[in-house]
Each structure stands twice: as structure tokens, then as C-alpha cells.
Amino acid sequence: MNKRGPPWLATFLLRRFAGRYRRDALIGDLIEEHGRGRGSAWYWWQALCALTCGAQAAILPRLPALVALLAWWTVLLLLTLTLRRPVILFALDPSVYWLLRRKRRLRETLGRSAPVLLLCLWLAPCLPRPAAAAETVAFQSGDRTLHGLLYRPQGDGPFPAVLYNHGSASGLLSNQAFDRAGPILVARGWVVFAPYRTGQGTSSDAGPYIMDEIRKAQARGGEAAAEHTMVELLATGQLQDQMAALAWLKRQPFVRAGQIVAMGNSFGGIETVLGVEQGGYCAGVDVAGGAMSWEGHRELQSRMAQAVEHATAPILFLQAGNDYSVEPSRVLHAAMEAVHKPSELRIYPAYGSSKDDGHNFGWRGADVWMKDALAFMEARCRP
Amino acid sequence: MGKREFPGSLEILVLSAVLRAGREASGIPIAHEIEAATGRPVPLGSIYATLARLEEKGMVVSELGPPTPERGGRARAFFRLTTPGLAELRHAQRSLLALWDELPAPGRGRA
Numbered sequence: 001m002n003k004r005g006p007p008w009l010a011t012f013l014l015r016r017f018a019g020r021y022r023r024d025a026l027i028g029d030l031i032e033e034h035g036r037g038r039g040s041a042w043y044w045w046q047a048l049c050a051l052t053c054g055a056q057a058a059i060l061p062r063l064p065a066l067v068a069l070l071a072w073w074t075v076l077l078l079l080t081l082t083l084r085r086p087v088i089l090f091a092l093d094p095s096v097y098w099l100l101r102r103k104r105r106l107r108e109t110l111g112r113s114a115p116v117l118l119l120c121l122w123l124a125p126c127l128p129r130p131a132a133a134a135e136t137v138a139f140q141s142g143d144r145t146l147h148g149l150l151y152r153p154q155g156d157g158p159f160p161a162v163l164y165n166h167g168s169a170s171g172l173l174s175n176q177a178f179d180r181a182g183p184i185l186v187a188r189g190w191v192v193f194a195p196y197r198t199g200q201g202t203s204s205d206a207g208p209y210i211m212d213e214i215r216k217a218q219a220r221g222g223e224a225a226a227e228h229t230m231v232e233l234l235a236t237g238q239l240q241d242q243m244a245a246l247a248w249l250k251r252q253p254f255v256r257a258g259q260i261v262a263m264g265n266s267f268g269g270i271e272t273v274l275g276v277e278q279g280g281y282c283a284g285v286d287v288a289g290g291a292m293s294w295e296g297h298r299e300l301q302s303r304m305a306q307a308v309e310h311a312t313a314p315i316l317f318l319q320a321g322n323d324y325s326v327e328p329s330r331v332l333h334a335a336m337e338a339v340h341k342p343s344e345l346r347i348y349p350a351y352g353s354s355k356d357d358g359h360n361f362g363w364r365g366a367d368v369w370m371k372d373a374l375a376f377m378e379a380r381c382r383p
Numbered sequence: 384m385g386k387r388e389f390p391g392s393l394e395i396l397v398l399s400a401v402l403r404a405g406r407e408a409s410g411i412p413i414a415h416e417i418e419a420a421t422g423r424p425v426p427l428g429s430i431y432a433t434l435a436r437l438e439e440k441g442m443v444v445s446e447l448g449p450p451t452p453e454r455g456g457r458a459r460a461f462f463r464l465t466t467p468g469l470a471e472l473r474h475a476q477r478s479l480l481a482l483w484d485e486l487p488a489p490g491r492g493r494a
Contacts, residue, residue: 018428021435022445028457029410029427035453050428057432136438138446147444202444205466253450253458 006034010047015156018047019054021135024156024254026050134182136202139195141244147202148195148245149175151182157254160381161191163246163281165264165271166200167362168211174201177265177363184370190377191255195245197238197271210238210267227297234270235303242275250280259381261285263373265362266292270304273332276315277307282381284315285373288362290328291319301331308332314342316376318369322350322358342380346372390442390471396421397433398472401443401462408462409448434462442468 014027034043059066134149153159162185166174178194185192196202199209210233218226242262250257262284264272269289276284293300308315315336317329326347336343348369351361361368390398400416401408410427413434418424437443444465447458464472 019432019435021438022431022460024457025410025447025460026427026431028450028454028459031455031457032453033411046427049426050431053426053428053432057435136444138444145446251449252447253456 004040006031006043007040007047010044014047014050017054018050019057020152021057134178134194137193137248139245139248141198141206141241144198144203144206144241146196146198146206146241146244148193149178149182149202151178151186151192151194152254153186153189153191157191158256159189159191159254160259160261160377161193161249161255162261162263162377163242163249163275164192164194165242165262165268165275166194166196167264167266167268170200170209170211177366180363180366181263181370184366185374188374190261191249191252193245193249195241195248197241203241207237210234227293227299230293231299231303234267235274238271239274239278242271243278243280246275246280258282261377261381263287264289266290266359269328269362270300273304273307273311273315276311276313279312281313283313283377284311285377286315286317286329286332287369288319288323288329288359289317291323291325291359294325294328301328304328304332305335308336308341308343309339311336311341311343314344314376314380316344316346316373318346318348318372320348320351320358320361320365322352322355323361324355324359344376390437390475393425393429393433394437394442395472395475396425397430397437398442398464398468398475401464402469402472406461406463409459413462437468440467441465442471 011027011031014023014030018026030043030046034040134151136147137150138145138147140146162181164178164181166177169177174194174196178192182192182194196204197210198207199212210230213233214226214230217229246260246262249255249260259282260280262272262275262281264270264285265287266289269286269291271289272284272286273289275281290300290304315332317333319326319329329345329347333343333345346369348361348365351358351365351368357364396417397413400413400420403416404412410430413430414425414427417430434443434445438445442465443462445460445462447460450456450458
């Protein structure tokens, strides 16, 4: 057993500069091994290797752009030195024209600043990037192993978090919604967890796809059977998946378990309302939940109304004015007000030219509505 | 159809180690499996960088266990092969064995 702690400087460097992928798990492995008797030299060697790998992983994707930029500048500088036609060069690149006019000064400036430039080039990959890449994580829902995408801000946290419920899109299409909302929220200091429920995306091998089940029910018993299947699945198996994802998120050391918001679009909006009814969230953001299925579907209307009447946290309802129906937001907001539950409603101007565009505002228009959603979430969850 | 991308040698080692370590496949057991098989230590940073590439390619998935005090409050990441990962590993095994069969015995040339 090693009674002395691991070298703090090496740990600090790892926390700050090692690759983002499973950084905490790597540091935990090193601390555990050090505690079992590995020396500080071993710890430092591992840390330096991890830092080098992290820097390499950050630089490699940018290498083609860097090489192209350097080649372009080399060509232009050679032209600057050989031609005496600054006007042509100005047309190619105004900055080269500027350099031509100040050649002597340029040499002096470059000579003095070269070490600083080199240092900046080396450190650039380590600087914080607001748009964090997502990592795939697994979680258990009953006996099923499901997967989801996790977006994290820089640092150890703990951070407030958003559990993002996807819609009914097949395959990995919901990744587009996650990639719209995720980076905006991460830049504001929120962790975003977007679990794929059974049958969709990276959890498609865990069970049947909900839309296939709805279509089968429709073929068997018509529209009423389809609606019943949709409501039943969303309120049972799919809801269980959401709550399992919430339980997983609450266990993470980088998440503030008391500051988790449920958010979702379309089917994900319905899931959000059902999730807030269950409890465990500090707020909910229902984006166009049930808009495509609302008209004439009494069972859905009644189940969602029941959910908001028992809501355990405030809910923000938002939609574009040209969605298939804005009634779900209006009706559910009114239902919450009637039982004195805190709720807000935002109906935005038409987005695009069709009802489909209006419905897709739920994810495509994230940069439009997220400001309002963040104000609502921060007022309720980060007082 | 996209160009097939073959896994690198470290990727094959890591895939094999994840399979061998089974349910306990996390950073340290994977490193131990590789060291036991090759006789050479591989830095954990390289293993995690390889796992990141493999997860991006959909060959492994990972999940976090509970955080523990002996790890400074950090969770352990557990890895397992996906179906494409297992298929890729089997393909690599078949290719290497086929090539090995064609090799002359050590010390003898081909007639």
C-alpha cells in the first residue's frame, strides 16, 4: 500500500489537459494503482503518456487544415519575395499585402514572437472548447442494456444536467437533435444526457421500435388500437427507460443530482411530461410534445392532462405557431394553472413554411428557443 | 460501399484484451491482459486513446460503475465488445491464422 497520495501536479495536468474520453476513469485507474503500491515515477510516466496521447488526438483531426494553411501562406510569402506586384497579392490575400508593406518590421516581429507562437500552437489543442463531443455510455433498464450520448462541460463539476428525451425518429436520426441542443447547453455549463430508449438509435438491439409496434397495432385494430399502444408504451416501457437513465445520471459524480431538467421534443415531449409526473427533476421543458398525435386522440390527451396535474416540478411548454397543433401546449399549460402548478407557455412565430417545419422547430430551432428554456431552467434549478 | 478500414495492431490487442477480461474489462485489467500476452507494458493513456477510437467505430461500448474512495471518488469505466467489434476481431484472427499457415517453418525456406 502506498500511504502517500499521488503527485498532485501530475493529477492536475491530467485533469486539465488529458484527452476528454473517459478522463475521470483513467485518473481513477492511476490513483487506484498508485494506492496499491506503484511509485510516483510510474505515475508520472503514465501521466506524460496520457498527456501526449491527448495532445496527439487533438492535433491529428486538425492536421489537414493546418498543412493547407501553412502551404497557402508559404506560396503567398514566396510570391511576396519574388514579385513586385502587391496589387495582385492584395487581391489574393490582403494580409500578405500588409506584410509586403512592412517586411522589415515583420522580420523583427516574427523573430521576437516566434517562441510565443510555437507555445501557442502547442497549447491550442488544450484550450477549452465550448462544443464538447459526445461520448456513448451504457445504462441498465431492467434486464436491458441501453445506450445514450453524454455531453459534458470541461472540468470535474458537479454540474446541473439535462436529460434529453428523443422523438420517434428511426435509426440514429435523433443524433441531429442531440447535436443541436447538446453543445448550446454544454457551453452554459450543463451536462446533457440523451438516452436512446428501447428500439431506437444505439438501443435498437434492446427491443422492438415503438413505431413498428404502433403500426402493427394499427393494422390489427385501426386508429384506436394504435393510439392505445402508443400511450401504453410511452407510459410504461419507454417511461421505465427514461427513469433508468435518470437514475444512472444521478449516480454520476459530475452531476448535481438535485438539479436535473427533463427536456424533449415530440414523443420526447410526451416522455418529459410523464417523467416530471414521476419525480426526480427540478423542471421540465416540453417541446412540441404530442403535437402530431393530439387531434382526436382522447386517450393521449387524458393521460398527458393527468400527468401535468400531478407534476412534481414546473414545466415550460413551447412550440412554433405552425406546428401540427399547438393545442397540447395551450391545454396542458391551462391544466397546470387550474391546479396552481407553476408552468410557462411560449408559442413562437411560424418556423419554415410547412407543418412539418413547424414541428421540427423542436430540434432545428434549438438556437431560437434555447435562450428562453435556459432562463426558465436556471430560474428553477440554479437559484 | 465505403472503404473497409482495418484495425491497427494495438486495436486488435485491446479488442482481444476486452474479450478476455470479460465483465471486469476496465483500464487496468485490459493493461494487465496485454502485458501478460506481449510481455510489454502499454501505457494506460494509449489504451484509453485506442478505446476511444474503437468506441467511435462502434466496436466497443462503455459504461461507468459506481465511484469509489480508493479511486479518488472517480467511477471505473467498463468496456465490452459490440457485435461489429466481435466480428472484426474474428475477421482479424482468421486473417492472421491464414497468413500464418502460409508461412514456412522457422529456419526453412520454401522449396
